[in-house]
Amino acid sequence: MLSRIEFYTCPDGSVNMKPGSSPVCSYDISCKEVTQEMLVYIKDIYPGAFNALSDLYSRSEKNKDFFEFKMVHRFIRCNFGEYDALSMDISADGNFNFEHVSCPLRGECIHEGVICMPKKSTKLSAREEEVARLLGQGLDRVQIADELCISPFTVSRHIANIKSRLGISKTSVIALKFRE
Structure with missing residues (x-):
């Protein structure tokens, strides 16, 4: 999971x-991870931005690595371009802090509010609901991973997405909300 990263755009x-x-x-482009x-x-948290970026760079789609790099590069430049040491662009818990x-x-771009400062999707995916329900049953990340046949990393990503979508900072709050 990404954490504690500061990005900035150079004059070039x-x-x-x-x-x-x-x-x-x-x-x-070599920063594939x-x-x-x-x-x-x-894609999970800002689907509108993902779709706009996909459309914007669709001509590069055949070169998958370049296509994906261009999408993320643009997202970074539009949302994390300033260097500030006060708050990381990607926090310790993996959330994005836009600048x-x-x-x-500004004020003229058709992508303002879509790619630049995008809106979060607050709807949980089916898999995120499943993870939240299992947290509510008292299972930990490894047990959830075993139950759903996914990696513990993927479970952690789902939990981070749930927290971000619902505006929750602690996993225990998810467990309480989804307790059966």
């Missing part, structure tokens, strides 16, 4: 990232 349009206490590095994890989160990015198209 490239993106740098600072993961936690690691040194700054360039975000480029970051791209994949961010894309899953964008008001200076953009010459």
Whole structure:
């Protein structure tokens, strides 16, 4: 799961990232793990942004790595472009903290409020509801993973998505809300 990452856009349009206490590095097409994890989160939590990005870069769809990189690169530039050390763009619990990015198209861009500062989807997916129900039954992440035949990482991602969608900060609150 992604956590504690600060992104910023350079004057030439490239993106740098600072993961936690690691040194700054360039975000480029070789950062496949970051791209994949961010894309899953964008698709789950910000489906409107995901669809707009897919349409915007559809001409690159045949080159999957480039297509996905371009989608995430644009999402980062539109939402995390400023360097600020006060709050990480991706928090310790994996949530996105958007910034008001200076953009010459502010107020005119058709993607404002869609890709830039997108709206969250608050509807839980069927799998997220299943994970929440199992949390309500008192199962832990490993038990849920075994029950659903998925990895504990995937369970953690679902829990993070549930928290984000419902505005909850603690897993125990999910368990209480979905207790049978």
